Amino acid sequence: MKYILLAYTNADDWQAAAAQMATTGELPPEVLKACEFYEGLHKELTETGEFVTTEGLSEPVHARTVRKGDGGPVVTDGPFAESKEVLVSFAILDCASYDRALQIAARVVDATGDAVEVRPIGEGPGPMEQ
Incomplete structure (x- = not known):
């Protein structure tokens, strides 16, 4: 069965890493370590x-959310929810x-300290096959 693993990180940490990359051309050591783990x-x-x-994914500042509005779809800057x-x-x-x-996701959490959401793919509503 297919599963999607969604990895999350602290927004401030991501912004700090992006700023360091922009000013020095180098990623912080902890980001490089995470990249090695992922490889x-x-x-x-x-x-x-x-x-x-x-x-x-690119930084959240580049995200756009499309919602239904009174006159049709409305595009707003940023991700769906502030977090x-x-x-x-x-x-x-x-x-x-x-x-x-879940075992694989736990390894990611152990290596990076970040949260990972695991969801089955393609089952739709109702009971899920295990």
């Missing part, structure tokens, strides 16, 4: 056949079980 995990999950895809944590990346995995997807 190793990607290789491992590719070898096990569980990796489908992953992408990092101290922002969505930074996603990965889609094809795992044998929900528990396996």
Whole structure:
């Protein structure tokens, strides 16, 4: 079954890393360490056949939200909800079980300290197959 892992980080930390990159051309050491972890995990999950895809997202300042308005769709700047944590990346995995997807997410949390939301893909409303 496929699962999406949504990785979140602290908005202030992300802004600080982006500012450092803009001024020095270098990422903070903790970001580089996280990148190394993700590269190793990607290789491992590719070898096990569980990796489908992953992408990092641009900063929330570049996000736009489209909502229904009285005169039609309305576009506003920023993500849907104001939050101290922002969505930074996603990965889609094809795992044998929900528990396996949660094990992988736990490894990400251990390595980065950031939150990871795990959701099954494609089941729609109603009971989910395990």
